[in-house]
Amino acid sequence: MSNEDCLCMNLRSAALQLSRSYDEALAPAGVSANQFSLLNYVRTLDAPTVKALAEASGLDRSTLGRNLRVLEKQELVFMQAGSDARTREVALTPAGRQAVRKAAPLWQSIQDGLLDRLGDERRAQLKELLQELTSAVVRA
Amino acid sequence: MSNEDCLCMNLRSAALQLSRSYDEALAPAGVSANQFSLLNYVRTLDAPTVKALAEASGLDRSTLGRNLRVLEKQELVFMQAGSDARTREVALTPAGRQAVRKAAPLWQSIQDGLLDRLGDERRAQLKELLQELTSAVVRA
DNA sequence: GCAAGATGTGGGTATATACACATAAATAAA
């Protein structure tokens, strides 16, 4: 066994390195790549619950709850009880919308740099390969 | 901005999903994919220091120190001062070697399943794409 | 309408990750 051959560690390592770069690029907006992504899910979906966000992002519900708590503490999102009293619906605060506006061009910039480097064809290849790997592995 | 387009989140999500599968596959050996990888670095390198392991894996030194502490607590690795008294050299315990032996075929099995699905060509594509992305992004 | 099961969420615990700072030890400079 060689670590360089492991598909899992290959992906894991690449994801961490890319995350560091995106985090650095988004730092002036005060959010990490992960937080920016979550803010965008909240913005895009309609008053999503914790569960809806977990499903959209493919993360565990408890993870989402904790990630949301961080954004809540920074007053980028707020939560209120839904019509179903078990659920909590999430929405952006004005500061949250502002953070998204500030981060969006920073994200676009680093994203475009990578897309230019890859080109359309290889970008499509990458998407296809990641989908193949994850669909090979979905849990029942 | 759409989360489905973000290269960083695409990779991050795929890495997490793959990690869950590898973790599940390796569970009978009592180690996670991440731990198995680290044990293999310890095994392959010659009495590596924390720094050497950090460089090999591309992780932060403090992360490595903490990951090693978990393996040390489970008595899969042990650490001793090197000739340079600042360093600590890491090596596998007998239980650590046993864990690697037990995990190796489990890893091989899930890895082969994915490789079969991908085929040689797309496997090479993936490796190339990940290297392109990470080399586009290496820190000074 | 009430009991039984299903569902959404939080909390406990553990691992993983990284940055900033502190400390000890080795090396270089004076």
Added chain:
DNA sequence: TTTATTTATGTGTATATACCCACATCTTGC
């Protein structure tokens, strides 16, 4: 040789992630 600098590591703090379990609420069967 004494001092300054570099280097290896650990610690504090914060976020991210996931499993299991508890609890409250909703839904269904009767």
